[in-house]
Amino acid sequence: MKQSRSRWAKSAALLAAVSILASCALPRVGPNKDEIYSGSVMREGDAFIVTVNDRVTRATAVVPALGFSDQFQGAGLVGSDTIQPGDTLGLTIWENVDDGLLAAAETNATALEEVQVDGSGFIFVPYAGRIKASGNSPETVRRIITEKLQDQTPDPQVEVRRLAGDGSTVSLVGAVGGQGVYAIERPTRTLSSMLARAGGITIQPEIAQITVLRGASQGKIWFQDLYKNPRYDIALRGGDRILVEEDTRAFTALGATGTQARVPFETQTLSAVEAIAQVGGLVPSASDPTGVFVFRNEPADIANQVLGRSDLIGAQRMVYVLDLTKPNGMFMARDFVVRDQDTLYVTEAPYAQWSKAITSLTGTLTAIATVSTVRDAVTN
Numbered sequence: 001m002k003q004s005r006s007r008w009a010k011s012a013a014l015l016a017a018v019s020i021l022a023s024c025a026l027p028r029v030g031p032n033k034d035e036i037y038s039g040s041v042m043r044e045g046d047a048f049i050v051t052v053n054d055r056v057t058r059a060t061a062v063v064p065a066l067g068f069s070d071q072f073q074g075a076g077l078v079g080s081d082t083i084q085p086g087d088t089l090g091l092t093i094w095e096n097v098d099d100g101l102l103a104a105a106e107t108n109a110t111a112l113e114e115v116q117v118d119g120s121g122f123i124f125v126p127y128a129g130r131i132k133a134s135g136n137s138p139e140t141v142r143r144i145i146t147e148k149l150q151d152q153t154p155d156p157q158v159e160v161r162r163l164a165g166d167g168s169t170v171s172l173v174g175a176v177g178g179q180g181v182y183a184i185e186r187p188t189r190t191l192s193s194m195l196a197r198a199g200g201i202t203i204q205p206e207i208a209q210i211t212v213l214r215g216a217s218q219g220k221i222w223f224q225d226l227y228k229n230p231r232y233d234i235a236l237r238g239g240d241r242i243l244v245e246e247d248t249r250a251f252t253a254l255g256a257t258g259t260q261a262r263v264p265f266e267t268q269t270l271s272a273v274e275a276i277a278q279v280g281g282l283v284p285s286a287s288d289p290t291g292v293f294v295f296r297n298e299p300a301d302i303a304n305q306v307l308g309r310s311d312l313i314g315a316q317r318m319v320y321v322l323d324l325t326k327p328n329g330m331f332m333a334r335d336f337v338v339r340d341q342d343t344l345y346v347t348e349a350p351y352a353q354w355s356k357a358i359t360s361l362t363g364t365l366t367a368i369a370t371v372s373t374v375r376d377a378v379t380n
Contacts, residue, residue: 028348029254029255029256029260029286029348030254030255030345030347030348031347032291032347032348033288033290033291033347036049036293036319036347037049039319040319046317047317047318047319048303048306048307048316048317048318048319049319049321050306050307050318050319050320050321051320051321051323052320052321052322052332052333052336053332054332054335055306056306056320056336057332057335057336057337059302059305059306060298060302060306060320060336060337060339061335061337062302062337062339063268063269063337063339064249064340066209066220066221066222066225067219067220067221067225067232068212068219068221068231068232068234069217069219071217072212072214072217072219072234073231073232073234075234075235075237076235077189077190077235078168078184078189078235078236078237078238081137081138081139081162082135082136082137082168083117083121083133083134083135083136083137083138083141083162084117084121084134084168084238085117085118085119085120085121085134086116086117086119086168087116087117087133087134087162087163087168088114088115088116088117088162088163089114089115089117089123089133089138089141089160089161089162089163090111090112090113090114090115090159090160090161090163091111091112091115091125091145091158091159091160091161092109092110092111092112092158092159093109093110093112093145093149093156093157093158093159094109094110094156094157094158095109095110095153095154095156095157096153096154096155096156096157097153097154112125114163117133117134120134121133121134121135122134123141125145125148127148127149127152127153128144128145128148128149129148131144131145131148132144138160138161138162139160141160142158142159142160145158145160146158168183168184168237168238169181169182169183169184169238169239170182170184170194170236170237170238170239170240170241170242171240171241171242172194172195172198172242172244173241173242173243173244174243174244174245175201175202175203175208175244175245175246176195176198176199176200176201176202176244177198177199177200177201177202178198178199179198180198182194182197182198184236184237184238188236189235189236190233190234190235190236191210191212191226191232191233191234191236191242192226192227192233194236194242195210195242195244201223201244203244203246204246204266205223205224206224206266206267206268207246207247207264207265207266207267207268208222208223208224208244208245208246208247209221209222209223209244209245209246209247210222210223210226210242210243210244211242211243211244211245212234212240212241212242212243213240213241213242213243214237214239214240214241215239219234222268223244224268246264247264247265247268248264249264249265249339249340249341250262250263250264250265250340250341251263251265251270251275251338251339251340251341251342251343251344252341252342252343252344253275253278253279253344253345254343254344254345254346255287255344255345255346255347255348256282256283256286256287256288256346256347256348256349257276257279257280257281257282257283257287257344257346258279258280258281258282258283259279259280260279261279263275263278263279265340266278269337270337270338271333271334271335271336271337271338272292272294272322272333272334272336272337272338272344273330273333273334274338275338275344276292276333276344276346279344282346286348286349287346287347287348287349288346288347288348288349288350289323289324289325289329290323290324290325291321291323291346291347292321292322292323292324292333292344292345292346292347293319293320293321293322293344293345293346293347294319294320294322294336294338294342294343294344294345295317295318295319295342295343295345296317296318296319296320296339296341296342296343297315297316297317297318297341298315298316298317298318299315300312300313300314300315300316303315303316303318306318320336322336
């Protein structure tokens with residue numbers, strides 16, 4: 001009688017466990033492959049599901065095109081001695097008489113240590129009047145002052161020095177050693193030398209971007225390209241604004257990967273293999289290497305090229321499929337370029353779901369068997 005009740009209890013427990021599993025969805029990291037494929041346009045969905053091959057990798061290998069326009073690259077170096085409005089000049093005038101126009105008693109030299117060039121580009125020198133300084137070199141200004149004074153004092157000797165001023169300056173902000181306003185001087189007339197003057201960059205060179213704003217124009221380059229391509233070491237102009245910042249691109253990793261997060265790019269270009277490695281790789285006990293997906297809104301021109309058609313208009317939802325178990329699967333993943341705002345998703349292996357089902361089943365049976373044992377003990 002006891003054995004009969006025990007068999008009945010186990011049968012009831014098995015039926016209860018199967019009923020529970022049938023009525024409750026097992027926990028999982030996201031959709032499986034069949035659910036993703038059900039969203040294909042071939043099944044009345046709105047996404048194009050494409051298996052990655054060599055043609056697809058070439059069509060989708062688009063990286064941000066950064067560089068300076070011809071307007072920036074064609075600008076010549078600013079003359080290091082060219083005076084600009086806002087500059088400060090130092091003047092010293094010697095007169096060949098004991099009692100000159102400008103010199104004090106018992107001296108024949110007059111020093112005007114700081115003469116500001118006004119917004120119109122002029123300076124004022126006593127007895128010489130207003131003199132046009134901007135656009136001229138100190139030597140030219142020296143000759144002009146000498147000519148103005150030589151009719152009033154015999155053989156005047158004039159020295160003009162260009163001091164540091166705010167006439168030709170640039171501002172540097174962002175990830176540099178010292179943010180601030182810097183004068184364009186002889187050693188700092190180019191972008192690279194000005195960055196060095198500000199203490200260099202303070203972020204990883206691989207992801208550093210440099211933006212130069214000049215009036216209504218703007219140019220942006222990778223920091224590494226500044227040294228790889230000498231043309232990008234542009235000549236600076238007064239009023240330039242230089243911003244150094246970290247690359248803002250990122251992708252999202254979900255599913256059976258080591259990390260589920262929004263992940264910033266660590267290099268200028270990022271392949272699917274590198275993206276997987278960046279989030280800790282596949283999970284050995286859960287990941288399905290045949291189900292690596294990249295979700296992306298693809299521009300119409302690229303989508304048409306990938307699908308071999310020309311009638312698509314506007315951004316298209318694309319799902320790229322990578323099977324790492326194929327003979328060339330790793331090469332495809334290595335060559336496929338991950339782009340900004342992509343979603344990388346790895347499905348769970350069937351074994352993982354089976355393992356969860358077995359664990360849930362055995363756990364339920366154990367719990368019911370325990371209840372049955374306790375009941376028998378109480379009955380007896």
